[in-house]
Amino acid sequence: MNDHELYMRRAIELATNVPDLPFGALIVDGDSGTILSEGWNKTSINPTWHGEIDAINTLASSGVGVGGKSLVLYTTAEPCPMCQGAILWTGIETVVFGTSIRTLQRLGWRQIDILAEEVVRRSPAWNCTLIGGVLERDCDALFQKAILQRGSSA
């Protein structure tokens, strides 16, 4: 298991905090490998409280400071445009995700139809590298299971 997979395992663990919305995220210092913050989807409290936003807010309020660090964000799913915007404003240089927005849509998840790469392409003031498909089958399985369970309980 490489480092990306190791951290994605942790994102999957965090996602299980909310099995019906399995969006888990963590932010790692890319130089030291230290986990700086963790988060998961809290949209039952606030509709904008996505997993990535939770991890960013936890980091911002931790007092560690984001300046001068090469930050890597791991997330079980490709960031939506709101989260990708927040990721750029935070100065996160690398985003590693499992399930793609296209797959979420195919599985029946409501999504804004703008891919993270499009947000990055249209934001030339920032540098952000996107790496998709890490532990993709495990992440896809989380979202497939969640939507099936939602369907059967509706």
Ligand SMILES: Nc1nc2[nH]cnc2c(=O)[nH]1
């Ligand atoms: N990437 C991502 N997409 C979402 N779509 C709905 N909630 C979320 C979330 O927390 N993260």
